[in-house]
Amino acid sequence: MNLLLDEIARATARLAEAGAASPRADAEELAAAVHGVRRAELHTVPDGAFDARFWEGVARREAGEPLQHITGRAFFRYLELKVGPGVFVPRPETEVVAGWAIDTLRDMDVTDPLVVDLGTGSGAIALSIAQEAPRARVHAVERDPKAYVHATRNIEELDDRGRVRLHLADFSTALSDLDGTVDLVISNPPYIPMSEWEYVPQDVRDHDPPDALWGGGDDGLDAVRIVESTAHRLLRPGGYVAVEHSDLQGNAVYWVFPEEHGWRDVRNRRDLTNRDRFVTARLGAE
Numbered sequence: 001m002n003l004l005l006d007e008i009a010r011a012t013a014r015l016a017e018a019g020a021a022s023p024r025a026d027a028e029e030l031a032a033a034v035h036g037v038r039r040a041e042l043h044t045v046p047d048g049a050f051d052a053r054f055w056e057g058v059a060r061r062e063a064g065e066p067l068q069h070i071t072g073r074a075f076f077r078y079l080e081l082k083v084g085p086g087v088f089v090p091r092p093e094t095e096v097v098a099g100w101a102i103d104t105l106r107d108m109d110v111t112d113p114l115v116v117d118l119g120t121g122s123g124a125i126a127l128s129i130a131q132e133a134p135r136a137r138v139h140a141v142e143r144d145p146k147a148y149v150h151a152t153r154n155i156e157e158l159d160d161r162g163r164v165r166l167h168l169a170d171f172s173t174a175l176s177d178l179d180g181t182v183d184l185v186i187s188n189p190p191y192i193p194m195s196e197w198e199y200v201p202q203d204v205r206d207h208d209p210p211d212a213l214w215g216g217g218d219d220g221l222d223a224v225r226i227v228e229s230t231a232h233r234l235l236r237p238g239g240y241v242a243v244e245h246s247d248l249q250g251n252a253v254y255w256v257f258p259e260e261h262g263w264r265d266v267r268n269r270r271d272l273t274n275r276d277r278f279v280t281a282r283l284g285a286e
Contacts, residue, residue, distance in 0.1 A: 003047040004031060004054075011058045018062040026067050030057040033071035064203045076124040078131060081154050083122050086146030088212035090124040093271045094188050097244050097278045098128045100269060101186045104240055104280075105133040110183055112137055116234055118171045118187035118227055119143070121212060123151040123164070125186055130163040138164045141174045144211050171226050178234055185231040188244040193220030219252060221245075228256050232263075237285040242278055250276030257281040 008027045015023035028039045034054045035045050057070045068074040068089045074081045076090045077098060083089050105113050113136045117126040120140035130138050140155070142148045148168050155164050167174060171189075192200060192213050204213070216222030224243055231241040245253045250268040257263040257279065264284040271277035 002043060002045070003050050004035070004042055004045045007031070007050065007054060008042065011054070014058060015061060020061065026061055027058065029067060029071060030054060030061065033057070033073065064206065066203055066207050069207060074122065074124075076122075077128045079124065079127055079158060081122045081124055081127075082157070083150060085207065086144075086209060087150040088121040088147065088208050090122055093273075093277055094125065094244060095128075096269075096271045097186065097188065097242055098125045100278070100280065101125070101184055101240075101242055102129055102132045104242075105129065105136055105184060108183060111135065113183040114178070114181060115139070116141065116175060116178070116182050116185045118174070118185065118230060119189050119212075119223075120151050120166070121147050121188070123154040123158075123166070125188065126151075126164050126166075127154060127158050129186075130159055130161070134161070134163070136163065139167060139175055139178065140164055141167045141169050141171060143168070143170050144209060147209065147212070171223070171230050174230065175234060180234070180236055182234040182236060183239050185227070185234055185239070185241045187227045187231075187242070189215065189223040189227050191215040191220050191224055191245050191249060193218065196220070219249075221249065221252060221256065224253055224256055228261075232261065232283065235283040237283055239283050240280060241283070242280045244278045245276070247271075247275035247277065250279065253279045 008031050011027040012024045015026055020026050031054055032039045034051050060070050068083050074083045074089050077095050115136050115138045117140045120126050120142045126138045126140035129136050142151050151166055190213050194214055227243050257266045262284050263281040266281040268276050269278050
């Protein structure tokens with residue numbers, strides 16, 4: 001075992017004792033970020049190249065700081081995104097939501113499908129769609145100025161074909177010039193009720209932006225209702241909407257898209273752990 005791998009083993013024990021959910025993966029990711037290699041290449045770092053800043057990162061992770069804030073990067077589908085304080089760190093479960101949207105766009109009989117991502121945060125969903133559904137044109141909307149800065153940086157670095165346009169705007173009024181023309185609206189909005197504050201992990205409460213967590217209303221679904229209203233305004237007849245929610249909100253979010261408001265084919269869909277994760281619906285003809 002070389003020096004770095006030995007230090008990673010020690011760091012894993014420390015992070016496990018501190019209660020980290022994935023101590024080995026965290027230690028390896030910290031080491032890879034500090035030493036400028038991939039996790040699979042950690043064994044190639046010579047002993048003389050060991051960087052003591054690794055232990056600074058371990059101490060920050062022990063204190064509860066999100067791994068992605070320490071490394072400055074988050075992985076989402078095929079992307080490496082720059083993240084940090086002020087922007088919501090994209091979660092693996094959202095990759096399933098983006099994957100559904102990408103598959104749906106590929107199946108559409110539309111030459112250049114038009115997509116709106118409401119609450120883009122780091123730009124994860126918008127950039128994944130632009131990369132994997134290459135004919136799609138994506139409008140990404142973000143209302144928080146700090147998150148907007150992160151999205152701007154990621155889009156400038158990763159959208160090499162210029163398929164994503166970023167807008168600093170409120171969900172409810174954004175993109176009125178596109179009313180009735182959009183093929184797909186997608187959103188991972190805030191949806192946690194304030195009444196569940198004490199059940200949210202402390203590192204999430206302390207480090208993720210409040211506007212990306214608390215959805216408003218007694219049930220936390222006020223932001224989802226805004227997404228429904230905005231999607232109804234933006235979509236063309238036959239267009240689709242997908243909105244993420246917690247694994248306990250599937251039934252409630254289903255009824256946010258009622259048939260009497262024009263929604264058809266409303267469905268609860270599950271993530272890789274077989275839990276309700278997002279609702280999709282199609283806008284019927286008027």
